[in-house]
Amino acid sequence: MKNVFSKLTRRQMIQLAAAGIAAPAALALTGCSTTGRKGAGNVVVIGGGFGGSAAAKYLKRYNPELNVTLIEPNKEYITCPGSNWVIGGFHEMKQITHNYNAAKKNGINVMHETVASVDPDKQVIKLASGKTMAYDKLVVSPGIDFKWDVHAGVDENTEKFLPHAYKAGDQTLLLRDQLQSMRQGGTFAMVAPPNPFRCPPGPYERVGMVAHYLKQNNPTAKILILDQKNAFSKQGLFVEGWELNYGQMIEHVKLDDGGKLRSIDVKNKTIDADYGKVKADVINYIPPQKAGKLAVATGLTNESGYCPINQQTFESTIHKNIHVIGDACIAGPMPKSGHSATSQARSCAANIVLAMAGQEPISxxxxxxxxxxVTPDYAISVAAIYDFQDGKIVSVPGSGGVSPMGAAPDVRKMEAIYTQGWYNSIADEVWG
Amino acid sequence: MKNTKKPSLKKWMGVLLAGGMMASGIAQAEFDRGTMLANTCVGCHGINGISDGPAIPSIGGMSEQYFIDSMKEFRAGERPNTIMTRLAKAYTDQDIADMAKYFAKQKYVQVEQPHDPRAAQLGQRLHNSFCDRCHDAAGTNPEDDSGFLSGQMRAYLEYSLQDYMSGDREYKESRMKRELESMMNRHGDAGLQQLLDYYASGKE
Incomplete structure (x- = not known):
């Protein structure tokens, strides 16, 4: 092996050198600017999740001369994808934790700061530290925020006692710990959010992961889902998988069958729903959602709570030169997911680079x-490809869709292997 | 195109190479249809088409013909897969041709994977006896118009061979069926694993 790699390293060195020497010439060829390095333009990306990190990376990749700044308060990013596996007890936090070292190596100016405000007219960002920054183009990828005012009995402090675990990190560990210390035969109750929300299959994957833990450690326990909607993503496949793997452990109550939440008594861990009063041992209350705080504060949202955009370029239809990607934006039928956000980042970055070069947008x-x-060895999937047609993102007819019902165990196992592969590849694309 | 690197280095290399390519006069290629369409592949198949998932193949540097054949077979449901059969239906012949061009221009990066060096040596002999005639340079030469072997994801190769042997995937060349069956008859599963060890070693 040594021989192989010493040979390769030499090859790499030559290519690196060639790329490094040649890079300054890219400017004229891409047509992005006619002035020097400083004139290439300042693009600022706010938010270091899937969308923001990928946008920063692709902006720099598509035009190495751009000054690309990524503002993210945290030095590490913990992904929501994979966090349910941590709750299920078979995955480690470090496997879903990423940093910004590669972004820095890629020439992105990474600032671990908090944005205080954005002035969309002057195109200036004010940081909590007091610094200000001007931008030519801004990408906002703030993810989601919770609406704490929809249900009685809950507020911002509720998460300390009833973890939503819908932003990964301490919340993930708190829910895992509560699950692990649940009494034998206890009840794990989830309040699943109304549409639209981050990761439509997320709550239901979590249910399987909780069931996986309970089956081994607390087999007489029950899981109750009080759903604030009447149908959910991959429902048939989830229910089939639950019954096959966990028997009668899981009960799902849809909105119209009694799922509708009236209030939560946080202190006594009691849920009041149309279904009746439920005293639970662990409550996973996932609140209704809206676009992240910064999007709301900058006036990028409409009455839906999310950000309307030009669905080709992802530029806000409210404020020029601000692009919104990921969970916060309204991207037609694209679900709010890490993969959607990454895909949007690629399209958005290309269109920003083109716009700064005075060129037409690309579809x-x-x-x-x-x-x-559903279990560590049993997975299901949904996939879609989207086109841009008549000013809108549309799903390509006849393509995509969900895994087949009633598939053989080796098919489910294969999808579980692909699950891990997908995670590795996309995490590497975004943070590697 | 082909290259070999440690997995840890390959990604930012790719980014620099992209910069280099722009500089070398194909800047507009970054925004042609093929590039933008190929962006829908890289979430799973890795940036520049070099995979990080054990059962997801690297497609960067793949021959245009093999890419086109593969996508059309998935689209028609002729080649089995849990997800590609659903995704491939979203692409027209032109889309597929454009993406094929894009990936053919990328570098194939062999991924170093865990392997038994002794088994790999035996596997090399098996490769030379049964596979080498059609898969040049340990299956790293795209001009063969076939899938990559050495440095390709091990689990992917294993599942692919199983698909052939179970009859789920049709052999394109009757010769491959003869050679694979002959190897299995003489060397069995142990031989198959040795072959996979050889490919996982990244040697040529």
């Missing part, structure tokens, strides 16, 4: 692939 297909585990 790009977008993609979402979403794997969910």
């Amino acid at each position: 790009a297909k977008n993609v979402n692939t979403c794997y969910s585990l």
Whole structure:
């Protein structure tokens, strides 16, 4: 092996050198600017999740002369994809934790700061530290925020006692710990959010992961889902998988069958729903959602709580030169997912580079692939390819869709292997 | 095109190479249809088409013909797969041709994977006896118009061979059926694993 790699390293060195020497010439060829390095333009990306990190990377990749700044308060990013596996007890936090070292190596100016405000007219960002930054183009990828005012009995402090675990990190560990210390035969109750929300299959993958843990450690326990909607993503496949793997452990109550939440008594861990009063041992209340705080504060949202955009370029239809990607934007039928956000980042970055070069926007297909585990060895998926037609993102007819019902165990196992592969590849694309 | 690197280096290399390519006079290629369409592949198949998933193949540097054949077979449901059969239906013949061009221009990066060096040596002999005639340079030469072997994801290769042997995937060349069956008859599963060890070693 040594021989192989010493040979290769030499090859790499030559290519690196060639790329490095040649890079300054890219400017004229891409037509992005006619002035020097400083004139290439300042693009700022706010938010270091899937969307923001990928946008910064692709901006730099498509035009190495751009000054690309990524503002993200945290030094590490913990992904929601994979966090349910941590709750299920068979995956480690470090496997879903990423940093910004590669972004820095790629020439992105990474600032671990908090944005205080954005002035869309002056095109200036004010940081909590007092610094200000001007931008030519801004990409906002703030993810979601929770609506704490929809249900009685809950507020911002509720998450300390009833973890939503819908932003990964301490919340993930809190829910895992509560699950692990649940009494034998206890009840794990989930309040699943109304549409639209981050990761439509997320709550239901989590249910399987909780069931996986309970089956081994607390087999007489029950899982109750009080759903704030009447149908959910991959429903038939999830229910088939639950019955096959966990028997009668899981009960799902849809909105119209009694799922509708009236209030939660946080202190006594009691849920009041149309279904009746439920005293639970662990409550996973996933609140209704809206676009992240910064999007709301900058006035990028409409009455839906999310951000309307030009679905080709992802530029806000409210504020020029601000592009919104990921969970916060309204991207037609694309679900709010890490894969959607990454796909949008690629399309958005290309269109920003083109716009800064005075060129016409490009229509790009977008993609979402979403794997969910039912057990560590049993997964199901939904996938779609999206086109841009008549000013809108549309799903390409006749393509995509969900895994087949009633498939053989080796098919489910194969999808579980692909689940991990998908995670590795996309995490590497975004943070590697 | 083909290259070999440690997995840890390959990604930012790719980014720099992209910069280099722009500089070398194909800047507009970054925004042609093929590039933008190929962006729908890289979430799973890795940036520049070099995979990080054990059962997901690397497609960067793949021959145009093999890419086109593969996508059309998935689209028609002729080649089995849990997800590609659904995704491939979204692409026209032109889309597929454009993406094929894009990936053919990328570098094939062999991924170093865990392997038994002794088994790999035996596997090399098996490769030379049964596979080499059609898969040049340990299956790293795209001009063969076939899938990559050495440095390709091991689990992917294993599942692919199983698909052939179970009859789920049709052999394109009757010769491959003869050679594979002959190897299995003489060397069995142990031989198959040795072959996979050889490919996982990244040697040529």
